Amino acid sequence: MKKELIITPAKCIGCSTCALTCSLVNQGEFDLAKSHIRITKYDFEGIFLISFLSSCKSCHQCAKACPSGAIRSMNVPDNTGHTEGGAN
Numbered sequence: 827m828k829k830e831l832i833i834t835p836a837k838c839i840g841c842s843t844c845a846l847t848c849s850l851v852n853q854g855e856f857d858l859a860k861s862h863i864r865i866t867k868y869d870f871e872g873i874f875l876i877s878f879l880s881s882c883k884s885c886h887q888c889a890k891a892c893p894s895g896a897i898r899s900m901n902v903p904d905n906t907g908h909t910e911g912g913a914n
């Protein structure tokens with residue numbers, strides 16, 4: 827088992843707490859441009875896209891900060907990666 831980030835975009839409320847936390851933890855300042863995660867709003871659909879840059883350090887601090895459960899840190903079998911979607 828290992829820790830992986832489980833992503834459920836439908837739960838995202840677009841607060842950017844994950845991105846601000848990422849920049850603070852990894853860069854020492856609140857700056858969305860320095861975060862390793864991007865939250866993009868699709869106005870027509872009314873949903874948010876959650877995407878990780880290749881520079882993501884997999885520290886899982888964004889998951890700890892997310893208030894909605896859109897990003898969760900979970901124990902998963904060793905042969906899986908970041909997972910998008912999910913039933914809950």
Ligand code: SF4
Nearest residue numbers: 848882883885886888
């Ligand atoms: S897991 Fe990646 S995106 Fe999340 S806080 Fe860590 S470096 Fe940032």
Ligand code: SF4
Nearest residue numbers: 838839841842844892
């Ligand atoms: S993933 Fe979570 S913390 Fe990040 S913008 Fe969406 S609801 Fe907020």
